[in-house]
Amino acid sequence: MSAISEILYNARKQRNLVLRKVAAAVDIDQSLISKFEKGERVPTKEQTIKLSKFYGIPQKEFLIDIISEKVVRTIQEYEFAETILKVAEEKIEYLNSKRGFKKQQNNLLDAK
Amino acid sequence: MSAISEILYNARKQRNLVLRKVAAAVDIDQSLISKFEKGERVPTKEQTIKLSKFYGIPQKEFLIDIISEKVVRTIQEYEFAETILKVAEEKIEYLNSKRGFKKQQNNLLDAK
DNA sequence: TATATTTGGACATTATTTGTCTAAAATATA
DNA sequence: TATATTTTAGACAAATAATGTCCAAATATA
Structure with a gap:
């Protein structure tokens, strides 16, 4: 429940x-x-x-x-479910940092 | 990649x-x-x-x-992906604590 | 007890994932 | 440079998973 x-x-x-x-x-x-x-x-x-x-x-x-x-x-079902989530978090953060980087790049390009 | x-x-x-x-x-x-x-x-x-x-x-x-x-x-795809993982973690921990509780119960029953 | 509401289970339908095939593109070799 | 080999991309078939519906059994209410 x-x-x-x-x-x-x-x-x-x-x-x-x-x-x-x-x-x-x-x-x-x-x-x-x-x-x-x-x-x-x-x-x-x-x-x-x-x-x-x-x-x-x-x-x-x-x-x-x-x-x-x-x-x-x-x-x-996995006994390592918590680890899965931890790793998923790291991957999401990595993706976000890449996006952040791209956003910064885009901002720089717009400024020109 | x-x-x-x-x-x-x-x-x-x-x-x-x-x-x-x-x-x-x-x-x-x-x-x-x-x-x-x-x-x-x-x-x-x-x-x-x-x-x-x-x-x-x-x-x-x-x-x-x-x-x-x-x-x-x-x-x-969700902008709140990180929050999803955080909540998922809490749910997994909750499930694990329930399991821990059940294991303790089982141990007590075995001891009898 | 009759009726209304909720629930569970079976199964149909839909969506998604996975596997295969094939030819084009890329790369390696002679 | 011609040819062989390897890799890749895309289309689509097949398999699996998720979802929705139906209906009767179980439960609650009056």
């Missing part, structure tokens, strides 16, 4: 809504929403956006939550 | 092997190995194991490299 499940379940309960009503409002099958609330499935990006809008959940934070959950489900 | 590409390319060059020879030895299409070396594709787990054995690359380290590369390719 992940945080996403709880967030969705609580959001619906606070509003005293049944799945059918949410399903109609956001155009997602009620069975699927049930699975999200039970942690059986993870919403897609589009579904995430729809649900966050409907429930007034901050979109970016929710997206981060969803995508990180997907990452976790991919790597959790 | 990722580290994986360089590792594979250098490993092959050091041994003065052509793709065809490696391909036959590890039973992976030579065109595919070329794509790995160029960073166009990422090897599967099974391919990773085969290549690490063939080249004598430490398997666990190589697996970590490969899987983290896949994670990176999934999330790098």
Whole structure:
């Protein structure tokens, strides 16, 4: 039972809504929403956006939550999952520094 | 051009092997190995194991490299990729602490 | 107890990843 | 320079994974 499940379940309960009503409002099958609330499935990006809008959940934070959950489900079978993330971080930082470099280059070119 | 590409390319060059020879030895299409070396594709787990054995690359380290590369390719489109990894880390740590708890429980039960 | 709601499981559909093929491009060799 | 060999890129087939739907069983409510 992940945080996403709880967030969705609580959001619906606070509003005293049944799945059918949410399903109609956001155009997602009620069975699927049930699975999200039970942690059986993870919403897609589009579904995430729809649900966050409907429930007034901050979109970016929710997206981060969803995508990180997907990452976790991919790597959790490995005993070295934490190391994977550390290495991934280094790679992302490296990519960002390359982008930063390119941005600086572009800025210099624009100045000319 | 990722580290994986360089590792594979250098490993092959050091041994003065052509793709065809490696391909036959590890039973992976030579065109595919070329794509790995160029960073166009990422090897599967099974391919990773085969290549690490063939080249004598430490398997666990190589697996970590490969899987983290896949994670990176999934999330790098987002400007908040680093945050995703941070949250994923917290989730993994949480899971590990739950597992630790279960292990302790199991140990206690065994002791009885 | 009847009805409404939620859930789980099977399976269809869609999307993504992976593997293969082939010829062009690049490089090496004679 | 001609030829052989190697590498590569692109198209597409095949395999796998993710996602959506359907429907009845399970559960909750009145």
